[in-house]
Amino acid sequence: QKEVEQDPGPLSVPEGAIVSLNCTYSNSAFQYFMWYRQYSRKGPELLMYTYSSGNKEDGRFTAQVDKSSKYISLFIRDSQPSDSATYLCAKSGYNKLIFGAGTRLAVHP
Amino acid sequence: DAGVIQSPRHEVTEMGQEVTLRCKPISGHDYLFWYRQTMMRGLELLIYFNNNVPIDDSGMPEDRFSAKMPNASFSTLKIQPSEPRDSAVYFCASSNMGDQPQHFGDGTRLSIL
Secondary structure, three states: OOOEEEOOOOEEEEOOOOEEEEEEEOOOOOOOEEEEEEOOOOOOEEEEEEOOOEEEEEOOEEEEEEOOOOEEEEEEOOOOHHHOEEEEEEEEOOOOEEEOOOEEEEEEO | OOOOEEEOOEEEEOOOOOEEEEEEOOOOOOEEEEEEEEOOOEEEEEEEEEOOEEEEOOOOOOOOEEEEEEEOOEEEEEEOOOOHHHOEEEEEEEEOOOOOOOEEOOOEEEEEO
16 A cells, blocks of 8 residues: 555546545554645646644635544635646655655636 | 756767766755656656765666766766667756755756667
């Protein structure tokens, strides 16, 4: 079993939809959680960063962490075509990050 | 501020040739990471450095791969001899601390024919 599991998708939604992206993890140590967004032919860029359980909001994006069930989520409200990208979840490990496989999202007009 | 800078952006070469990928981390970042990304295996950590010293190279696939960091502002990843299965996108990333958010370069797209 991988330490961070993420459904690779692809996920296709209409513009304006609420998108839910999810990951599960297996090791409870070192509990920083991050979401990265990766556009085609670009490097991953940090989108959200959180430590504690609960919600963290930034504009149309909300990161949610449930440590009791080892579940992390990213919600995108009012999705736009410009949100079309691959989204990678990550958690901290021993002086490094453990990444999920990434979920490819397509938002169509 | 300049981000992580990688060169070249694209590299196409024939099997058996030596390939050298270069990375300039963000100034002041003490950690530098090399990753490989493929459709099949996703983002894989190859090796990381702390203060120019290699800490964990367990992700380096074979002895054909080597990495160096001669100073705080420069690192190389070398493949010798290269093979078609090495074709992938190679990313460099840097951070202040090992388990803190990393900043990625735009990668080197490597094709071995």
